[in-house]
Amino acid sequence: MSLYSLTRTLGRSEAPPVAKVARTTPGLAAHLAGISKTFGGRAVLDRLDLAIRPSQFVAVIGRSGCGKSTLLRLLTGLDTPTGGHLNLDGQPLAGLAPTVRMLFQDARLLPWQRVVDNVGIARGPDWRERALKALDDVGLSDRANDWPAVLSGGQRQRVALARALVSRPKLLLLDEPFGALDALTRIEMQNLLADLWHRERFTVVLITHDVVEAAMLADRVLVLRDGQIRMDAPVNAPRPRESDDPEVLRLEKALLKAV
Amino acid sequence: MTVSWKNGRAFDTLAPWIVPVVLVLVWEAAAESGLLSARLLPAPSAIAVAGWEALVSGVLLHHVWISFQRAMIGLAIGGGIGFALGVVTGAFPVAEKLIDSPVQMLRNVPHLAMIPLVILWFGIDEQAKIFLVAVGVMFPIYLNTFHGIRTVDSGLIEMARLYGLSPWHLFVRVVMPGALPSILVGLRYALGIMWLTLIVAETISASAGIGYMTMNAREFLQTDVVLLGIIIYALLGKGADVLTRVLERCCLSWHPAYQTDRKASL
Numbered sequence: 350m351s352l353y354s355l356t357r358t359l360g361r362s363e364a365p366p367v368a369k370v371a372r373t374t375p376g377l378a379a380h381l382a383g384i385s386k387t388f389g390g391r392a393v394l395d396r397l398d399l400a401i402r403p404s405q406f407v408a409v410i411g412r413s414g415c416g417k418s419t420l421l422r423l424l425t426g427l428d429t430p431t432g433g434h435l436n437l438d439g440q441p442l443a444g445l446a447p448t449v450r451m452l453f454q455d456a457r458l459l460p461w462q463r464v465v466d467n468v469g470i471a472r473g474p475d476w477r478e479r480a481l482k483a484l485d486d487v488g489l490s491d492r493a494n495d496w497p498a499v500l501s502g503g504q505r506q507r508v509a510l511a512r513a514l515v516s517r518p519k520l521l522l523l524d525e526p527f528g529a530l531d532a533l534t535r536i537e538m539q540n541l542l543a544d545l546w547h548r549e550r551f552t553v554v555l556i557t558h559d560v561v562e563a564a565m566l567a568d569r570v571l572v573l574r575d576g577q578i579r580m581d582a583p584v585n586a587p588r589p590r591e592s593d594d595p596e597v598l599r600l601e602k603a604l605l606k607a608v
Numbered sequence: 609m610t611v612s613w614k615n616g617r618a619f620d621t622l623a624p625w626i627v628p629v630v631l632v633l634v635w636e637a638a639a640e641s642g643l644l645s646a647r648l649l650p651a652p653s654a655i656a657v658a659g660w661e662a663l664v665s666g667v668l669l670h671h672v673w674i675s676f677q678r679a680m681i682g683l684a685i686g687g688g689i690g691f692a693l694g695v696v697t698g699a700f701p702v703a704e705k706l707i708d709s710p711v712q713m714l715r716n717v718p719h720l721a722m723i724p725l726v727i728l729w730f731g732i733d734e735q736a737k738i739f740l741v742a743v744g745v746m747f748p749i750y751l752n753t754f755h756g757i758r759t760v761d762s763g764l765i766e767m768a769r770l771y772g773l774s775p776w777h778l779f780v781r782v783v784m785p786g787a788l789p790s791i792l793v794g795l796r797y798a799l800g801i802m803w804l805t806l807i808v809a810e811t812i813s814a815s816a817g818i819g820y821m822t823m824n825a826r827e828f829l830q831t832d833v834v835l836l837g838i839i840i841y842a843l844l845g846k847g848a849d850v851l852t853r854v855l856e857r858c859c860l861s862w863h864p865a866y867q868t869d870r871k872a873s874l
Contacts, residue, residue, distance in 0.1 A: 425770055447772055457767040461785040461862040470781075471771045498864045512771070 375550035376404030377438050377448060377519035379424065385432035385576075386419050393419045395576035396433065403519075404550040408567035410557055410608060415573045417556045421522050424554060425451050437520065447471075450518035452526040456505035458497040458512075465493040468512045476515075483511040487541060503534035507541065514545060521546075523555045527562070539566060543589075560604040564597045565590050572607045580607040650832040655839070658832040667821070672840060675810065675817040678734065679802050679844075682741025687798060690746040691791070694753025698787070699779070704754075711750060719743040720808055732813035737806065744805040745798035752794025756787030789863065792856050799848040807841055 379401040386394040393416045401407055411417050422428040423435060426445045435442045437449070458467045469480035484490045487507040497505060506526060513521060523542075527535040543566055546553055557563055563570045564584060572580035582603065586596035632652050638644045639651030646654065662668035693711065697704040719740060730736035760783050768782045810819020822837030860866045 427766065427770060445770060445772060451770055453763065453767065455763065457761075457763050459764060459768075459782060459785070461788075461860075462781070470768070470773070472777075496862045498862065 375519065376402075376552035378403045379520065379552065379554075380436040380439075381423075381433065382435075383433035384420075384423065384430045384435060386416070386423065386428070387431050392576055394423075394430070397577060399571070399578065401552060401554070404552055406546060406553045406555070406566060406568045408555045408557055408563035408570045409573055410560060410563050410570065410604060411573035412608060416576045417573055418524055420573070421451070421524050421554065421556055424520070424522055425449055446520075447516065448519040449522065450513040450516065450520070451522040451524065452506075452509055452513050454525045454528050456497070456502075456509040458505055458508055460497050462497075463494050464489070464497060464500070464508050467497060467508060468515055470512060471516055473516075479515050480511070483515040484508070486514065486545065487511045501534075503530050503538060506530065506538060510538075510542070510545075514549070517549070518551055520552045520554070523553065523557075525556055525558060528558060535562075542566065547588075560601045560608070561592070563604065564600045565592065570600065570604060572604060574608070580604070647829060647831055650835065654832045655835050658830070659836050659839075662833070662836065668836075668840075671816060671818050671821045672844075675806060675819070676844075678737050678810075678817065679741060679806055682738045682806075683745050683798065683802055685738065686742030686744065686746040687749045687795070689742070690749030690794075690798075691753050693746075694750045694791075695757065698754045698757025699783070708754070711747075715747045715751075720805065723809070723812060727813070737809040737814070740809045741802055741805045744801040748797035748801065749791070749794045752790045752797070753787065756790030756794075757783055759790070760786035788859055789856075792852060792859065795855075796849065796852045799852065800845065803841060803845045803848070 379399070381397055381399040384394055384397045384399075385392060397420070409417050409420065419428070423430050424437075424442075426442055426449065437446060458464075459470070462470075465477065465480050465484065468483055469476035481490060481493055484493055487510055489504060489507055489511065492500065492504065492508075497508065500508065509526075527538050530538060539562060542553075553567075555563070555566065564586075567584055570580075570582050570584060571578050572582075580603075582600060584596070584600060586594045586600075590597055635644075635649075636652050639646065639649065639654070644651075650658075659668070693707060697707050697711075722743070723740070726736045726739055730739060764782055764786065765778065768778050773781065806817075807819055810817045811823050814820040814823075818837050818840050822834045825831075825833035825837070857866055
């Protein structure tokens, strides 16, 4: 039995199913047309075209400095492109969108707020109840009143995931969120993410260095190089996936070659 | 005795007191035996008696209260200005360009060197002492507020913006708590300077306060009262220090360095 299939069962959250909330679409469509971004004369993204369907799980891989993080920052609205058009659900992106949430490589929890206050950082009506529920979804409801400093790295990242999901985002952006975790914790987090995505059906853009992670989690894998998409491969393996699935193995090999 | 020596904790609490107690005993013995002139350095017991008499007559409390008021008013004015300037320069780069370098220049003027000027401006009234205290405490609070705000983790600010916090909430929930450890360090420095300034200002010109009490005692060669004044200043300084420690413990309970209630459980 592989390490992955072993920990799949360990990492599966036992949270009760959420009450279905009436929503127009659970995920958000993103359209990027001719997107460029230059920093000091150097083009980090070069006329990039990309269409992401609602609820699609897209993984983006590439070497350091290939423009992955820049792409993500453009999608958050923290940065604006130097050229091209960026639409979310048909609307041009103008500034920060409340339906877009991001998970960073470091958890970025406020050390001076308790876990539950961190999860509910955006506040709003009933924020505490919603925050507690989101914590329950990531299996940390018993740590709600702890300081972030006493949590382990994996627990902090789970709190950050709860914080991202508490407002029911339509687009979740993940910037190498599990890169700093140890192997076992990483697999647990990947399973948790896969479960939550399966349940909530938000659109995901996951940036990663890890071809295995990309092939195991995503519907579609993009390879970014020199500011352009060099490979755009669908992942056809059935879910839940096994790490020795021939399709997954074949894709991993192809991705390693393309990166 | 042997029991407490074996008990490490009892020794740890007593150890810092051993040297001071021995010193006071030696001092007392030297004074009693006539080795030390009572005019130059009265015995600790004589100082204690002087302290008790001043306390019972209400003179001591009167002077301490006057000094305390001056200190607090000066701290409130100078600290308030320093804090406000620090916040403005920390938050707005334009303000930093305009304000920071003039403030840094002024900071290098020893504020006690301004005493002759201050006397010309304000006479020897309350305002002169409060002004000196305010100028003295302003700079450490300004510097540490500015530094604290500038060194708040930019990743946290980016995260908070992304999660839709308004500028006001960003300031209150992210920037201020992040800057608070540094601001409290500034406050501790400021309290030290506050007492120091007050001692000097009160010895030069006053009609009440601990400094006045000691200078008055000097005129009548009451060395025990002079020493009492010095001890009161030391106690006030120590009290201020303890107060900031308590403040740190309350405000920074989230900080790993101040967490005593709970060890990291992973």
